Each structure stands twice: as C-alpha cells, then as structure tokens.
Amino acid sequence: MNKPTPAANIPSAPTQVLSISPIVLPAPGRAVELQVRVSAPVTGSELPVLLLSHGHGRSNHLSSLNGYAPLANFLAAHGFVVIQPTHLDSKTLTLDSRVPDAPLFWRSRAEDMTRILDQFDAIERAVPGLAGRVDRSRVAVLGHSLGGHTASLLLGARHKDLHDGTEVNFAEPRIKVGVLLAAPGRGDALSQFAAENYSFFSTIDFSRMTTPALVVAGDKDDSPHLTVAGAAWHADPYFLSPGPKSLVTLFDAGHGLGGVSGYDVAETTDENPARVAAVQLLTWAYLRTALYPGDSAWQEAQDALTGAANPLGRVESR
Template sequence: MSAVPHPVLSISPVVLPTPDRAVDLQLRISVPAQGTGLPILLLSHGQGYSNHLSSLNGYAPLAQYWAAHGFAVIQPTHLSSRSLNLDPATPGAPLHWRSRAEDMTRILDRLDEIEAAVPHLRGRLDHTRVAVAGHSMGGHTATLLLGARITDPDTGIELDLADHRIKAGVVLAAPGRGGDALAESATELLSFVTGTDFATMTTPALVVAGDKDTSTHLTVAGADWHADPYHLAPAPKTLLTLFGAEHGLGGVSGYDVAETTDENPERVAAVQRLTWAYLRSELYPGDAAWQSACAELLTGSAAVGQVEAK
C-alpha cells in the first residue's frame, strides 16, 4: 500500500447467488488498478434517510480513498437497504442486524468465487489480511464481527457472530450501550442494542466518534454514547474523537449528500487518512503510517481531534 493514490477500478454489481437469503447478495468491489497482495476491507453501510447511500452505491469518499491507497474494498448491499424495497414483513426487518454480519462472513467464505467472477481480481487479494469498517448501523455490524456478543431480543439466545479471519476494524459513529442510555423513541427499533456486549470484542479496532454527535433520537447519553465500543471493550482499542463532528463525520456516506448535517471536506479528508493509516499499521506491524497521521492531524492548534488508546 502506498501513501500516493492510484487509479481505482470499481465493479458492481457482483452478484453472489444466495438461495437462503431474501435476495441474492450484491457487492461493489473497488481496487487499485495495479498491484497484488491487496488486503481486503469489508465496508458495511449505515442506515440513513436516503434510498441508495445505504447500499453498495454509498460511502464513495471512504471506498474510493481506501482503494486508491491499496485496499480491495468490498461493499455489500445489506437487506436493510431501502434500495431493495423488501416487504416490511421480511424476517429480520427493519434493520436485519444479524444478516448484516452474516453477509460479511459469507463474502469471506466465497472469496475464491468472487475472484473468479471478476477476472481483474484473480490472484490479487491477500486472504490473510482482512479488516472491517462500518458507519452508524454498519459500525454495529463491525463490532459483532470484531467479537461483540449479542443476545437476540426475540429468542433470548446469545449469539457469537465474530469472524476471526478479520484482523482489525474501524467503527465509525456506531450505536453504544442499550438500557437506560436509549431514547424512549428508539427502545423498540434498537432493542437488540441492549443485548450487545462489547466485553468480548477482542479484535483490535479504531473507534471514531464525533464530539457533537448527540443523536438525541437514539440516545439520552449524549455524544459519548458513540464511544461505548471503545470504553466497554477490552484492549487493544483506540478512540479517535473528532472535534465538531456530528453523525456524518463531515460527510463520509457520500459526496454532497443532504443528510450530512456537518458537511466538512477537510474533516472527511482527515477521517480518510487516519482510518487508512490505522488499518495499514495494524495489518502491517511496524509500519509507521498511524504514527505519522496522528502527528500531522492530531497535534497543534489545527488538530482535527484527539486520540486515546488502551
């Protein structure tokens, strides 16, 4: 991977026939035009108000940057996406929290099939270096894959959806704890959050939270709620708190989208650089990308945020 951006090839939809799913699994795959040994980054979309940002067509600011700097980025369209227009009675609706995590494991199970379906990928992926990233609801998906346990509110059964092929993660503006931290209006929609236990989330992760992301429609705990996946999970974990950032973290879900309440291209650029650098240093021990990015972006009067680690 290089700090110098390279041209990107983006292919979609790549369709994985999935008979046991409500619809086949559709993917977008973005990779640098050249290079081999590409680490794999699974990107889970959030659940915003738009029809298509919450799908394989969203999160271009992140997917494009990460691919231009050496990752093979794989974006599924989860069953919760409005773009699918599924029957509201579909099992798991509306947020499909379980199938979201299962989508990612399915992708890793079928990497050989994906490479065969996209000839330009064949032989270019490093199956031993895998990371996951997700924003908002996608951040919750990432925590499950990184080891957080969840108790199904319908059955009372505790589920372990972790995938140990994933070596590192980035958790962006994810939901925190449930219980009395939830706003009354969110207790039904986010009932599964109460059953999420971050204490088993052992895989290294960077948790990113905005200090103005109060999300009052979801929580009464304030912006700190989005830092719960850091505070309630065991080491090694890193918390990046972005100054002035709201839920969109400056606009990571798409370019110039109306649902971004804190549009700030400079903040998005910082998120791009810092998340890439974190994953680079986690997947390639000894690489100084994270140290360099922190020194550049998190020091002095122009610091975009602050970082702590355990």
C-alpha cells in the same frame, strides 16, 4: 473556512481504481441474492481486503453498494480491495417490513460479510485482473453508523436473543482488525424510540470484542433518536471493550463525520471536506499499521492530527 487537512502527506500517491458492480452472490435463505461492489487498485499484489458496511440512513442509495464513495475510493486507491454489500435494510430493496429482522436486519448484515469471505473465489473471478493479487490473511472491516454495529459484531461483540436469551455470536476470525465510525453504544442508554423500535440494541455486550479496532466518534453526534447519553454514546465500543483499541474524537463533528457516506450528501449536517479527509487518512493509517506491524503510518497520522495548530480531534489508545 474549513481547517487544513493535518495529515495530507501520509499516504503515497493514489493509484487508479477499477470498480465492478453488481457482483451477485448466491445467498440461500436470504430474501434476495447478495449484491456487492468491488473496488481495487489496478496495480499491486498481496492486496489487503476491506469489507465496508453501509449505514441505514434516510437516503435512497447511500445505504447500498453505491454509497460511501469518499471512503471506498480513497482506500482502494491506497492499496485495499474494498467490498461493499447491499444489506437487506437498504431502501433500494424495499423489502416488506414483515420480513424477519426488519427493518434493520442486524443479523443478516453480519451474515453478509461471512458470505463474502466464503465466496471470495467467485469475487476474484468476477473482477478482471484481480485473481492472484489478494492477501486473504489480511482482512479488515469498516462500518459507519448501523454499519459500525455490524462491524462490532464481526469483531466479537455479542447479543442475547430477546426471545429465548441465547447468545448471538457473529465473531469472524478471518477479520483481523476493524474501524467503527459513529457506531451505536451501550444498550442501557437507548432513547424511547430506539428501545421500542430497535430493541435488539438493548442486549449489546462489548466485553468480548477483542479484535483490534479503531473507534471514531464526533463530539457533536448527539443522536437523540437513538440515545439519551449524547455524543459520548458513540465512544462506548472503545471504553466497554478490551484492548487493543484506539479512539479518535473529532471536534465539532456530527453523525456524518463531515460527509463520509457520499459526496455532497444532503443529509450531512456537518459537511466539512477537511474532516472527511482526516477520517480517510486516519482510517487508512490505522488499518495499514494494524495489518502490517512496524509500519509507522498510524503514529504519523496521530502526530499530524493532534500536532496541528488547529487540531481536528484527539486520539487515545489502550
């Protein structure tokens, strides 16, 4: 039996959501034009913006603007304008593996988010009733798995180019806060497979990821195809970056964190609706307090998570 959700009373009642897709944005130099989904509350003003970066994964459509409905729907229903791009690594695009930066397109992923912010006027015009209701000074990013790596770059993590050693910097100052879900960790703990196939991971440097962020990791997320460090690897972005940061460790959680990438997803090895609800609530609460200092949502969410008779996880901050 699933444990009860510890923080179900924190958000206000959800509002109706309008979701529009695909919105096609010009992207000169990209292999294909950039397609995004926008989900937003039908009411409200001065709405904050959340960029949601999908993971890579095995499924055909979760790694696209059609994935991550448990997160996108919840956060849109609780006040965020959620924007989901289809990154070039999506299986829906089936790009030639010889395209530069294939198969994960890690550079293009970060560039997608900057393109979205650069073309926000066009996005507002494309969504009925959205124009004039967005607070562009409050922008956040959230990513799961490879999307967590994308988010870390936008928050200030750096790479070195493997060919010439130059620094690769995708830090986006318009993004004020981020959430990394089951994100990759340090580069000296890669599995042989990851070192051979995803060698760019080896140069990740979190020491300048200064933007505030919440890192969420599952204590059963061993990810042996990526790392020899076990589940602790996914907490590296918290321990190896400067504060302010918070870390939520979810008990008995695998890479899917209960199923955040979609409803009833076959590839989820730890399906648990209560865990997904906890991720929804903790993510919403953290972003709410980070974007609106003085809001008590994050403290209430921490108290609810750790104070339950059977807590779903633990929280630490610095």
